[in-house]
Amino acid sequence: MSAPSAPSAPSAETVVAPVEPGERLGKWSGKSVPRTEDRRLLKGQGEFTDDVWMHRQGYAHFARSPHGHAKILSIDTSRALSLDGVHAVLTGEEAKEMCEVPFFQIAPEPAGRLEEWPLAVDKVRYHGDAVAVVLAESRDVARDAAELVEVEYEPLPVVVDTVAAADPDAPLLHDEAGTNVAWHGVFDYGDIDWALENADHVVKIDRLHFHRFSSTPLECNAAVVNWDPGTGVVDVKSNNQMPMFASMVIGPTLGVASNKLQFASQDIGGAFGNKIGSYPQIAALALLSRKAGRPAKWTEYRQEHMLTAGHGNERTFLDIEVPVLKDGTILGFKVRAFDDAGAYLHYEPLGAVIWSQVTPGCYRLKHIQVDYTETLTNKCPTIPNRGYSRLQHLWLIERIVDTVARELDFDPVEVRKQNYVQPDDYPYETPSGCVYDSGDLPRSLEVALELIDVKGWRARQRELGTGSGKRIGIGIGSTLDSGTNNFGQARIINPDLPFSGNGEAAYVKLDLYGEINVDIGTTPQGQGHETTAGQVVADVLGVEPSAVNVSAGFDQRHNTYVAFSGTYASQFAVTGLGAVLGGAEMLRREIVTLAAFALEADEDEIEVEGGACHVRGDPERAIPFIGIANLAFSNNAVLTPELRERISLNCRYVYTPPFTVPDPETKTGELTLTYASQIHAAAVEIDEETGRLEILDYVAVDDCGRVINPQIVEGQVQGAAALGIGAALYEAFEYDADGLLQQSSFYDYHALTALDMPMMKYADIESPSPFTPNGAKGMGEGGGAPLSTLCSAIQDALGDGDALVADSHNPWFRIHELLGGGADGAPRAVRVESR
Amino acid sequence: MSDAGMVHPITVTINGERYARTVQARKLLVHFIRDELALKGTHIGCDTGNCGACSIIVNGKLIKSCMMLAVQADGATIETIEGLEAEGELTPVQRAFHEHHGLQCGYCTPGMVMSATYLLRGNPDPSEEEIRRAIRGNICRCTGYVNIVRSVKAAAGAGEPAAADRAEASR
Amino acid sequence: MLLASVDYTRPATVPEALEALASREGAAPLAGGQSLVNVLKNRVASVELLVDISRLEELRSIEASEGSLEIGACVTYDEIDRSPEIRAGHEIVSRVASHIEDQQIRNRGTIGGNCCLSDPTNNLPPLLIALGATMNIQSGSGLRQVAADEFFRGYFLTAVEPGEILRSISIPALGEGAGAGYSTLSVASDSKAIVRAAALVRGNGTIDEARVALAVVGPVPIRHSGMEEALRGGAATADAAREAAEAIGEDLEPIADAHGSTEYRRQMARVVARRAVDEAIARGGENG
Known part of the structure; x- marks a missing residue:
């Protein structure tokens, strides 16, 4: 084993390469070849969707709901149409009449009965829901006209709380579904009852909450759509990142065959999963183009993006019980999870199964029971967001491991190393039948801790003591980046779906x-x-x-x-x-x-x-x-x-990956092909008076098997780390009681800047995948490791107090509150039962 | 109501080329540059002056073109990303971004390069803190800024050398 | 986002500007536009005519004499940051200006705009109050002066009446034995302010005069007379500052938002006020 790369080295250095020579890797694979794409992008010659221009194009602007939930009593487009330069206005009712069928739903009945059309029909279900779309000769006139679309609303009660939405008495979003529950099921692996009965200790945590945020790519959604009246071809120049999925959803709705629905994109200004969700807008633009007989160009405004482009999944974990043995072995856990899908199901409820790609996280947990409910709320629909559905679950597990260590007085490093899947366990089959292909988690953690000099920070932490006004905290986040989905997992959600493989x-x-x-x-x-x-x-x-x-x-x-x-x-x-x-x-x-x-x-x-x-x-x-x-x-x-x-x-x-079809009965199967890992560690300093946190040192150790281009991999790790750090400290989408979004611009939603991001360290371990043609593993999303790492560091800084870091989002005031012992009057959130 | 408002004749010189046009007062400079002049390298990322993707240099000063009306630029000399290279060669800033992987999706890149260029014109040897402060008005969602800071350091001549294999593979 | 239709004029002199502003209702001065353009994009204000005053040389000068300053309303933050005159006599003014948002905004945004588009989170207003600045307001009929602590009237409301413009801001010399301090608690490293304080302390061992201004604790920045009184006549020490900050309490009713509750902001107001006073005391001998 060679030494880890120096903290300041700009490129990845292979730390461990214990596998047979990759004969497929040749002269160029494995090298940091500078990118072909760069030259045009550096010269301003990229072609992003707003750069696309079509002859006779008009500009589209959506009229959107100012309410969280309301009946549409009437829509009057006459004033908008009377404005000079307006080509057409399309309402939800008209759009529905032009469509063959509503958008395809992944959910089984009863939620599968819900009907979504390109624009809202009869009622709006969240702040920003689109009720009409205008086409005009300029962007300015399109906005002027959209403001003149007169909609009479009758406000309805809203539900914004994920758990409350599951209550049968909660305001109902979709009458045709008859329930707000998008999906419910119990994932029951091993024998959790046996484990709870036979454990030496059971650690109980009342509630943990993973907040709503998104990656907010710098380029918003955009599309230029032309429904050619002569050929019937619908040309879609867009930045949608999963065009074939979009095509499968909107093709039947528009009644257009695949060979006539033509997607294209050149450069896309970041997506992170968020740009899977632009298909309803694309469908609306297609209909608008058809109606107006002109191409319809739409570039989302940032406010529109924040309100409607899709948020990451918010998840509430209740009644967590964790059986632990005297020696520190964690047997598993039991939890009730409530996931918030927002007002419509876009790609959801796939999130209800995606997390189970990493059921035990990085650990050899055998007995796991997750009672999972996904609900519809009067909030922006969720959409896959970097680390989709796994980062919430991995965060839960890291909070569990830290809490076990603290409550039972184990060293958080040792308890991790002890419970990690070990290097000679691979290929390791998890309780849900997924097979972890390769890795070296204990070594990854060691490298991480060496690189931030954890011993030095521990000494500094003791030295500071009380009275200095500062606290040091050290945190660890252990995550997996499961890559290459087996779409057969959709059958665990809905056994009737004829999907599998990839x-x-x-x-x-x-x-x-x-x-x-x-x-x-x-x-x-x-x-x-x-x-x-x-x-x-x-x-x-x-x-x-x-x-x-x-x-x-x-x-x-x-x-x-x-x-x-x-x-x-x-x-x-x-x-x-x-x-x-x-x-x-x-x-x-x-x-x-x-x-x-x-x-x-x-x-x-x-x-x-x-x-x-x-x-x-x-x-x-x-x-x-x-x-x-x-x-x-x-x-x-x-x-x-x-x-x-x-x-x-x-x-x-x-x-095609060598997948088989998962078993919906047992909810098991090979859900993903590869498992890259990212182990992060950080040292932070907290100002006791204000709760302000500063990152003193930060490291990520990545293992994604054979690396094709080290600098690209390192760049992906850095980018994922930044989004996670931002989410942990600054970025949140929050709704008030009326269902209005509180953060709809970069003023309120603080996307982290160069001043907020540390010069993080990086090291690379290479455990080639035995399952892939080139030994590589999918990577790039990361598992939201900074959220786990910073929560762990804050908890560490709190010392022996009762307060539990129970939320994934910790702005200064929340850290300040934790330093003061937690919210006033809140009962202690953690209990231990020992025998 | 119509799309009235007075129109105003303006003349601007962008990357050495003179443009005389009439604009409505409400037209933002960035829309004028992108939609009227079809210079697509200047991007829009936030609409509120937070993200800096629309950064350009007006009369020698770095500004955000979504925070200025086109009519306010009357008579100005403007540099955009398209004007940086000379005879097809990348500038040292652009080259450093390429060599140090200082860009991923490339959407923030034109604004980021303009900010870095402006910094180095006034401060050829900036500290890391000065670099970070200089690009604080430019949001990047892909890189975490790590390689951007390295790129700007390298462009200033004080950077870490690119990995040997990068040089070898250089095209 | 896009503005609603609006007219525009760029007068050549201050009197012409005043005339244009008086010419119709809904006329508003436009300087750097770093706040106003955003307001217009949101279409929340009914502005019908923009009077561009950003190029008026009369509003762009910095005059320094015997330690006092007069800064034209259209001087940019970047110019304030780089001005040798301001750095010499009022380093804190340069420093605060140098931390406003980012380089692009500092190159366009003006001190007048920072005051006239009175957003409670703005950087300069609490400092100008603490420094005892005077706002020079010009109308067709002449110049009038308003003390900074009476200038700010509400969200986007100031003492500038329709038909008037803010011409310049006068900042008195700090004087012997005086020091100024400034402290902000912001979202992230230096983003939106959660709470701000600025302080001026004069005295030699004992505090003779103290001015403490707080911002983001209400719609406008305010002087906190309770804390000022507690400081006056006491020792110029950190302990005294800590004790005096206890005067900040229930009298403030800051808004609760995603960045903190009312009570958190109250507590943080105490912290930043004390830090600003600590700095003012420390800088007392250094002339600000």
């Missing part, structure tokens, strides 16, 4: 002049797919990455795709690059075949190198790629009929 497609081609051209089904948002795909192909075909042309962005007209195409859920390194690798290898075989034919040699004598093929040991007997291309494309009469038939130099490969 996949991604790529075309790798030798083109007319011997160029290597690659198209992928992904929609990158900064992850550097052009670069890493180029690295992989360069290795297979023996060229420099600069000789590989990877198409920028996604265009349904020429890119290849499958239903799962897109960029989400930490899977590109496996599915995307798996497809690219497969395609490149197919192409290489075809090139070798043609070279062997042309050079009159055996295929196993052919070397592929530097854009040409030659016979081993005889560099003079060579044919360049252009010669190979010539044979296939423009000189094919010289080939044998068999070769003409078989060789196309257009190689499409679909990578």
Whole structure:
């Protein structure tokens, strides 16, 4: 084992690489190749959706609800229409009439009966719900006109509390569903009753709350949609990050076949899951375009984004019980979880099962019972947000582990190391049937603690003592980044859904002049797919990455795709690059075949190198790629009929992970293929007078298997860390009792700045995945480790007091309150029963 | 009601090119640059002057173009991201962002590069604190600023060297 | 976001500006626009005519004489930060200006705008109150002066009447044995203010005069006479400051919001007031 990289080193240094040589990794894979994408982006030449311009386009502006919940009594669009420059106004009722069916629902009955249309019909269900959309000749006139759409509302009672929403007497959001419960089920793994009866201690925590926030990509949602009256083609230039899912949802609603619903995007200004959710707006724009006979261009305003683009899942955990043995072994836990889906189900209730990809977190917990309820509330619909549904669960587990350590007087480091899945446990099957592929969690933690000099901070903590006005706290967050979904997990939510598996497609081609051209089904948002795909192909075909042309962005007209195409859920390194690798290898075989034919040699004598093929040991007997291309494309009469038939130099490969269908009865199965880990640690200082917290030192240790491009991986870790730190301390979406959002701009929602983010440290451990073609694991989301880490550090700083860090969001006033012993009059939130 | 309001003739020089147009008073400078002049490198991320994606340099001063009316820029000399490179070459700031992975999605990048450029014009050797303060008005949601700070340090000549393999792979 | 339709004029002189402002209801002066443009985007104010005063040289000068300052209303935060005259006599004014938002906003935003668009979280108002500044308000009929602690009247409301503009702000010399201090508790490192305080303390060992201004504890920044009285005549020490800060209490009724309850803000007002006074005492010998 070599030493961890120096704290200030800018790039990842491999700390541990204990697996067989990755023969697929060649000259370029594994290197920090600077990104192909950068040049255009640095010069302001990126093409983002608002940069797209269509002939005769109009600008769209949505009219939105100022109420949290209200009946729509009437809508009068006449004043809006009378404004000069207004092309059309579309209301919810009209939109519904133009649609074939409501949006497809993932939820089973009764919630599956709920009807969602492109615009609100009959009533609005959250602050910002869209009631109409205007098309006008300019952005300004569109806004002027939207303000003139007169809607008469009758306010209805609102429900904004997740738990209260499940009460049968709570205000009902969707009459047709007859319930606010989007999904309920019990995940019962092992034997929690046995564990609680036989444990030496049972630690009980009344309530933990994981708050609402989102990644708020800097580019808001946007789309330019044209419903071509001549061909019936609906052209969608947008920054939606999962276009095939959007297509499957809105195609049947609009009554448009897949070949006529054409998605395309080039550059996307960040997405983080949030841009999966723009399909209702895209559907509304399609109808608006159809009505107006013009392209409809819409660029979301930031306020609109905050109100309506989708928030991360808020989750409340009640009645937590944790059986623990004398020696510190944690047997499992029992919890009632209430997840808040907001007013409509966008991608939900998939979150109700996604968390179970990481049921025991990083630990060997065997007995776990989660009684899970997802409710509809008068709040913005949730949408996958970086770390989707797992970060809430991983935070719960880290709060449990810290609380167990504190209550039972275990060292928080030792109790983690003891309960972690151990290096020789892999492949490790969790209670829910998922298989953790590889890793070294104890070593990751050790490296993290060394890098922040935890001993030094502990000494400083003791030295400060009381009276200094400052407290030091040290925190740990242990998280997993499960990557490459098995969509079969949807069946655990709804057994009738015919979904399973996953996949991604790529075309790798030798083109007319011997160029290597690659198209992928992904929609990158900064992850550097052009670069890493180029690295992989360069290795297979023996060229420099600069000789590989990877198409920028996604265009349904020429890119290849499958239903799962897109960029989400930490899977590109496996599915995307798996497809690219497969395609490149197919192409290489075809090139070798043609070279062997042309050079009159055996295929196993052919070397592929530097854009040409030659016979081993005889560099003079060579044919360049252009010669190979010539044979296939423009000189094919010289080939044998068999070769003409078989060789196309257009190689499409679909990578599919080796999944089986999960079992909805037992709620078990292989839900994800790979498990990257991120172990974070931090030292913080808290000002006792104000509760203000400063991060003194911060480290992330990442293990995502074989790394294709270290600097891209490091960048992903840094970015995920920043969003987590922001969420832990500054960022929250909160609703008042009337259902009005309190944070709808970057004034109120403080996105962290360069002054708020420490120069964090980073180290990399490489435990290659035995399950993937290249040993890589999906990564990028992170598991929300900073939320766990900072809560752990705050708890540590509190010392021996009674107060429990029970919320994932800790602004200064809340830390101040904790320092004072917690909220006034609150009962002690933790109890221990020992026998 | 109509989209009235007076229109005002304005003349601006952007990246060395002179533009004479008429604008409504309510037109924000950023919309004028993007929609009227089709210079798409200047971005919009927040609408409230918080994010800095629309940062440009007006009469030598770094400003947010969503916080200024186009009519207020009458007579001004303006630099946008499109005007930085000379003869196709990236500037040292742009090059440093490329070499140190100081950008991911690239949406905040034009504004970030303008802020870094402005900083280094007035302060060629900034401390890390000065760099952070100089880009405090530019929000990035992808990088956590770590590699951006490194990029600006590198552009100032005081940065850490790029990893050896990056140089080797440099294209 | 986009503004509603509005007219615009850019007068060449202050009298022309005053004339334009008086010409119709709904006329408003526009300087750097770093607050006003946002207000207009939200379409919450009914402004019909923007009178652009940002280029009026008469409003852009910094005059220093014998320690006192007169700063034109359209001087930007960045100019205040970099002004050698201000740094020499009133370092704290430069320092506070240098921490307003960010470089872009400091390059456009003006001291006049920071005062006239009276948002309780603004940086300069409590400092100007503590320093005993005078606001020079110009109308067609002449110049009138209003003390800073009587200038702020409410959210976006000040002593500037329709047809008037704030011309400049006069800040007296700190004088012998005086020091000033400033303290903010903000969201994150230096974002939106949760509570602010500024203080001026004069005396030699014993406090002869104390001015303590608090902000974000109500719609406008205020002087806290209770704390000032508690300080006056006492020792210029940290202990005395701590004790005097106890005078801040139920008399304040700050708003509760996502950044803190009423009670938290009250407690924090005590903390930042004490810190500002501590700094003022420490700087007493250094002339601010």
